[in-house]
Amino acid sequence: MTVPIIALRGVNKSFGPIDVLHDISLEVKAGEVLCLLGDNGAGKSTLIRLLSGVHQPTTGTIEMDGKPVSFPSPRAASDNGIATVHQFGGTFPLMSIGRSFFIGVEPTKGWGPFKIYDRKRANAVAVKAVQDFGITRIDDGDRLVGGLSGGERQSLAIARAVHFGARVLILDEPTAALGVKQATHVLRIVNEAKRRGLAVVFITHQVMHAMAVGDHFAVLIRGAVAADFKKGEKSREEITDLMAGGASMASLEAEIEGYMASHDGHPPPPAH
Amino acid sequence: MSSITIGGLLRRPEAGAALGLVAVLIFFAIFGGLTFLKPAGMSSWLNVAANLGVIAIPLGLLMIAGELDISVGAMVPFGAMTVSVISGHYGLPIWVGVAAALGFGVIVGLVNGILVVKTAVPSLIVTLGSLFAVQGIVLGLTVLITKSTSVALTVEGPAKAIFGDFVLGGQMQVMVIWWLALTALYIFFVHFSPFGNWIFAMGGDKVSARNAGIPTDRLTIVLFILSATSAAFVGMCQAILYNSAQVAGGQSFIFNSIIAVVVGGVLLTGGFGSVVGIFFGTITFAIVTQGIYYTDFDRNWSSLIIGVLLLGAVLMNNTFRKMALSYTPKKGARA
Ligand SMILES: Nc1ncnc2c1ncn2[C@@H]1O[C@H](COP(=O)(O)OP(=O)(O)O)[C@@H](O)[C@H]1O
Numbered sequence: 151m152t153v154p155i156i157a158l159r160g161v162n163k164s165f166g167p168i169d170v171l172h173d174i175s176l177e178v179k180a181g182e183v184l185c186l187l188g189d190n191g192a193g194k195s196t197l198i199r200l201l202s203g204v205h206q207p208t209t210g211t212i213e214m215d216g217k218p219v220s221f222p223s224p225r226a227a228s229d230n231g232i233a234t235v236h237q238f239g240g241t242f243p244l245m246s247i248g249r250s251f252f253i254g255v256e257p258t259k260g261w262g263p264f265k266i267y268d269r270k271r272a273n274a275v276a277v278k279a280v281q282d283f284g285i286t287r288i289d290d291g292d293r294l295v296g297g298l299s300g301g302e303r304q305s306l307a308i309a310r311a312v313h314f315g316a317r318v319l320i321l322d323e324p325t326a327a328l329g330v331k332q333a334t335h336v337l338r339i340v341n342e343a344k345r346r347g348l349a350v351v352f353i354t355h356q357v358m359h360a361m362a363v364g365d366h367f368a369v370l371i372r373g374a375v376a377a378d379f380k381k382g383e384k385s386r387e388e389i390t391d392l393m394a395g396g397a398s399m400a401s402l403e404a405e406i407e408g409y410m411a412s413h414d415g416h417p418p419p420p421a422h
Numbered sequence: 423m424s425s426i427t428i429g430g431l432l433r434r435p436e437a438g439a440a441l442g443l444v445a446v447l448i449f450f451a452i453f454g455g456l457t458f459l460k461p462a463g464m465s466s467w468l469n470v471a472a473n474l475g476v477i478a479i480p481l482g483l484l485m486i487a488g489e490l491d492i493s494v495g496a497m498v499p500f501g502a503m504t505v506s507v508i509s510g511h512y513g514l515p516i517w518v519g520v521a522a523a524l525g526f527g528v529i530v531g532l533v534n535g536i537l538v539v540k541t542a543v544p545s546l547i548v549t550l551g552s553l554f555a556v557q558g559i560v561l562g563l564t565v566l567i568t569k570s571t572s573v574a575l576t577v578e579g580p581a582k583a584i585f586g587d588f589v590l591g592g593q594m595q596v597m598v599i600w601w602l603a604l605t606a607l608y609i610f611f612v613h614f615s616p617f618g619n620w621i622f623a624m625g626g627d628k629v630s631a632r633n634a635g636i637p638t639d640r641l642t643i644v645l646f647i648l649s650a651t652s653a654a655f656v657g658m659c660q661a662i663l664y665n666s667a668q669v670a671g672g673q674s675f676i677f678n679s680i681i682a683v684v685v686g687g688v689l690l691t692g693g694f695g696s697v698v699g700i701f702f703g704t705i706t707f708a709i710v711t712q713g714i715y716y717t718d719f720d721r722n723w724s725s726l727i728i729g730v731l732l733l734g735a736v737l738m739n740n741t742f743r744k745m746a747l748s749y750t751p752k753k754g755a756r757a
């Protein structure tokens with residue numbers, strides 16, 4: 151049994167009188183993607199904010215490599231190798247790819263007080279890092295981040311995290327605002343991160359996206375883990391059903407399929 | 423380095439400012455002749471540009487970082503009055519007056535910076551407060567100490583030559599040399615040293631910048647110290663130059679430096695701009711205010727030109743910024 155890179159053990163989170171998360175226990179191993187599923191307001195974002203140091207658990211512990219840790223700040227979490235990529239990826243739209251890649255750790259050349267920012271090297275490293283993830287369209291490090299497509303921006307942010315040694319990658323609905331093609335890009339990059347041995351926590355609303363990359367699925371309903379299962383243990387219908395929080399979805403689909411079977415493959419007219 | 427192209431130049435933050443400068447030059451060359459480009463004419467607008475530019479660049483850096491400092495309007499008379507009271511009224515050595523003027527600049531900047539960082543109050547409000555507070559201190563203390571609202575100061579020797587004299591035949595202020603030297607220094611720090619990146623990152627997204635390890639609080643405080651001290655420096659030099667200081671005056675620096683910065687291509691919401699752009703914006707502003715004297719227009723029209731210029735520059739800068747954002751290198755251009 152390998153020790154998971156990151157794990158939650160009996161975590162609860164309340165904001166004052168509001169209990170948002172109840173007794174959450176989850177773990178992610180190296181090279182594994184955990185998909186967090188659940189309806190709006192289920193507590194997914196809150197859960198990952200605990201992992202990325204934005205909030206702290208009210209009770210319960212977070213473990214890394216089997217040892218309890220605490221992240222008093224986002225900085226503390228990122229120092230421990232936890233990288234969070236938000237929906238819109240790069241946060242500095244008016245900076246160049248090279249400069250934004252190296253924020254805070256700018257490469258320099260020269261000596262003493264005359265050290266200057268090494269634009270060429272920054273651009274080359276940044277471009278290579280994204281290209282290694284399969285995004286070959288990015289080839290000019292002077293381009294502004296804001297000029298990239300949503301998928302490219304996500305990819306840049308993920309490549310940056312991996313380049314700087316992230317071990318845990320947290321993605322909050324990275325594909326929500328993307329078209330089909332862009333989303334495919336991001337999913338491919340998630341797979342590449344997984345191949346490189348990162349532990350990935352992936353939040354999504356789209357069951358198809360989850361099935362494309364997930365090894366392990368956890369469904370949150372009103373702040374509790376309602377289901378926790380591995381790839382192949384449940385069908386797409388069952389997952390969709392769980393996400394909707396009841397039997398309604400699956401029975402609706404079954405109804406439609408039944409209708410189609412008895413009507414030469416035609417779907418029923420939409421309900422009013 | 424990639425080769426220089428027209429498109430590449432237009433995508434730079436100073437593109438709008440450079441075009442604005444050219445437009446203004448052409449305008450005044452047509453209506454006023456080339457006198458303002460001859461040495462005597464040049465020093466008139468260079469003097470204006472220098473005094474404004476020394477304040478506009480640190481103010482512009484604050485704006486790139488997403489902050490604003492309007493207390494510079496009070497720091498100019500504060501610097502002037504400090505050196506005049508200490509070295510003129512009390513007759514202490516000029517270097518004591520210089521140190522005190524700059525020292526007060528550092529203190530006010532520090533207070534501004536700490537208040538902005540520690541409270542959630544926008545810097546416009548914080549520095550509006552310190553603008554009035556410092557104006558009150560200058561007026562109150564000056565009248566209390568000297569029983570007057572203007573104080574004489576006579577400086578000779580090296581301090582006069584360094585801070586407040588005329589050079590090159592007696593028309594151009596030594597401030598022009600300070601301005602050029604400081605501009606070069608700022609260009610190095612903002613665009614070549616690794617620290618410049620931090621200012622842009624802070625203006626782009628402060629929280630992410632902090633999470634990336636940038637000491638955003640310390641950097642903010644340093645920038646406020648820089649702008650307040652620069653304004654005190656300009657006031658101090660003017661007092662040494664003109665041999666006196668008044669309690670009033672200086673407020674014009676607030677709007678004038680913001681105009682220079684915005685015409686210079688700095689994005690009001692932060693994250694975008696350049697020192698060279700602010701430099702061009704400052705020159706453009708100075709030429710409009712001084713060039714009008716070489717034309718047949720009444721000087722009152724210069725405000726209209728500046729207003730139009732400001733709006734034109736903002737629109738142009740928006741366009742160029744969009745161009746920079748949507749720029750995609752041509753397919754197959756990779757080498
Ligand atoms: N800082 C907070 N203070 C109070 N309630 C919060 C806070 N953050 C989230 N919540 C509540 O927690 C619940 C879960 O929110 P969230 O984690 O954003 O859900 P999801 O990401 O699954 O849509 C919501 O009911 C929300 O109102």
Ligand SMILES: [Mg+2]
Nearest residue numbers: 191194195196
């Ligand atoms: Mg959410």
